[in-house]
Amino acid sequence: MNKADIVSAVQQVLGGTKVQAEQAxxxxxxxxxxxxxxxxxxxxxxxxxxxxxxxxxxxxxxPRTGESIxxxxxxxxxxxxxxxxxxxxx
Numbered sequence: 001m002n003k004a005d006i007v008s009a010v011q012q013v014l015g016g017t018k019v020q021a022e023q024a025x026x027x028x029x030x031x032x033x034x035x036x037x038x039x040x041x042x043x044x045x046x047x048x049x050x051x052x053x054x055x056x057x058x059x060x061x062x063p064r065t066g067e068s069i070x071x072x073x074x075x076x077x078x079x080x081x082x083x084x085x086x087x088x089x090x
Contacts, residue, residue: 036077048081 003025011021032050035042042050057073 044082046082046084048079048085051078051080052076053078 007018007022007025010024011018014021014024032042036050036052039052044050052075055074055076058071059068060071061068
């Protein structure tokens with residue numbers, strides 16, 4: 001399933017046009033991304049929790065050359081699945 005499939009499913013439930021359904025899906029994604037950018041958690045009941053985790057700076061190795069390189073500290077997205085989602089996938 002991709003974004004177009006999700007837009008089609010939303011359009012079938014809400015009616016209206018595909019453009020309106022795509023705007024709704026885009027707004028949900030945009031809201032999640034903006035909350036994570038601010039450092040907030042996004043919790044969706046039955047789906048899970050989206051959060052941003054701080055990853056420390058580290059030394060890595062280039063597999064081609066074997067050279068050590070420094071990787072800067074960064075924030076990375078994290079997702080914890082809800083129990084309902086885990087049970088549904090089983």
